[in-house]
Amino acid sequence: MNEATCAECPDSQYVSSNSETCSTAVSSSANWAGIASLALGVFGLVTAEFLPASLLTAMANDLGVSDGAAGQAVTATALVAAGAALTIPLFTRNFDRKRVILALTTLLLLSNVLAVTADTLSVLLVSRVLLGIGLGGFWSMAAALAMRLVPDHLFARAMSLILTGVSVATVGAAPIGAYMGNLWGWRSAFVAAGIVSVITLLVQIFAIPSLPPKDNPSVKVMFELLRRTNIRVALFAVLLVISGHFAGFTYIRPLMEHITHLSVSAISAVLLGYGIGGFFGNFAGGFIAERSERYAVVCGGALIVVLAASLWMAGSSPVVAAVAIALWGFAFGAFPVGFQTWIVRAAPDQAEAAGGLMVAAFQIAIASGAIGGGILVDHVGALGGPIFATVAITLGTLLTLRYGPRPVRA
Numbered sequence: 001m002n003e004a005t006c007a008e009c010p011d012s013q014y015v016s017s018n019s020e021t022c023s024t025a026v027s028s029s030a031n032w033a034g035i036a037s038l039a040l041g042v043f044g045l046v047t048a049e050f051l052p053a054s055l056l057t058a059m060a061n062d063l064g065v066s067d068g069a070a071g072q073a074v075t076a077t078a079l080v081a082a083g084a085a086l087t088i089p090l091f092t093r094n095f096d097r098k099r100v101i102l103a104l105t106t107l108l109l110l111s112n113v114l115a116v117t118a119d120t121l122s123v124l125l126v127s128r129v130l131l132g133i134g135l136g137g138f139w140s141m142a143a144a145l146a147m148r149l150v151p152d153h154l155f156a157r158a159m160s161l162i163l164t165g166v167s168v169a170t171v172g173a174a175p176i177g178a179y180m181g182n183l184w185g186w187r188s189a190f191v192a193a194g195i196v197s198v199i200t201l202l203v204q205i206f207a208i209p210s211l212p213p214k215d216n217p218s219v220k221v222m223f224e225l226l227r228r229t230n231i232r233v234a235l236f237a238v239l240l241v242i243s244g245h246f247a248g249f250t251y252i253r254p255l256m257e258h259i260t261h262l263s264v265s266a267i268s269a270v271l272l273g274y275g276i277g278g279f280f281g282n283f284a285g286g287f288i289a290e291r292s293e294r295y296a297v298v299c300g301g302a303l304i305v306v307l308a309a310s311l312w313m314a315g316s317s318p319v320v321a322a323v324a325i326a327l328w329g330f331a332f333g334a335f336p337v338g339f340q341t342w343i344v345r346a347a348p349d350q351a352e353a354a355g356g357l358m359v360a361a362f363q364i365a366i367a368s369g370a371i372g373g374g375i376l377v378d379h380v381g382a383l384g385g386p387i388f389a390t391v392a393i394t395l396g397t398l399l400t401l402r403y404g405p406r407p408v409r410a
Helices: 022-028 032-063 072-091 097-117 121-149 152-184 186-207 219-226 229-250 252-258 264-291 293-314 318-332 334-346 348-380 384-403
Strands: none
Touching: 032 072, 032 097, 032 121, 032 152, 032 186, 032 229, 032 252, 032 264, 072 121, 072 229, 072 348, 097 121, 097 186, 121 152, 121 348, 152 186, 152 264, 219 229, 219 348, 229 252, 229 293, 229 318, 229 334, 229 348, 229 384, 252 264, 252 318, 252 384, 264 293, 264 318, 264 334, 293 318, 293 334, 293 384, 318 334, 334 348, 348 384
């Protein structure tokens, strides 16, 4: 058989059927080290983003501010990340993508350094702003970079590896942060996050090849997507559900301290349970979303509503609090995969631009939850977070149930 050009092979390489198959050639071109470096970046970013939830009380006491004020460290990161997700790809479209990724990881490192040295809330907020730029920019470009590092038929596998960084961070960030904060102070957790940042930066320098700009993103495409009803419904559902989740999650430590009266070691154990629940929830959410992304969001939302209500009605019980928080992590696992599947299927022709809108909506929702939950916590006490979560997630779940995507029948 003569040599033939394989459509899947990069640059139309010629492959002899007598010596190797085209798929072998394609597989050999996959840059798994580069994919692993992106997973490390995601792990570092998500870890730094989630650390304040497990260190909130200690941070507030050290900086001399209220729990609600310290919670705005989450708000600052989320708001900036929302803007960065939309603008970083536009502002950097003429730069080599490797340089952009290295710059974003450097911002992560600088953010951790500032957090370690912060002696006022203002300095801490500056560090979280830098984190927000790195977080939003990195997330908006991760999928596009993965598409260039591996062949098309390995893309799903590559994204699974990258998202493993999220799962590991979800499991480890909160309990390890709480444990380190109890032993050596809350700043020690950011020292560890800074070390991870340095390792990530070094790996990316060697693992990611030069990637000249390829796409030409535009504001026009994003506005065109916002004219689609199914896109608007998805984004509005994200705002409600995710804001409710983060109103409860951001202020979960004050609830365990002031309502349930758990020790620091017990709080670390409960947060570990939350992380483990989230790890397995990712798989359960994926299983449901393959069949119906609408039901993935509805099932996760309905469960969290029940759990949040149980916390503000019986949160003084250590057993109720521990079980509810662990199951809350499990239920949340359905949201990322459910919403991402929804948005991609709603705009298969502009998946990357739609993904940017989804990242922005997630971050705005996180900020809204941190602000709304903080206001309630400061005015009605530690139960304010679960109350906000119950109301917001109920509305978002009902919206998804009524207007969410349904499978197309032949």
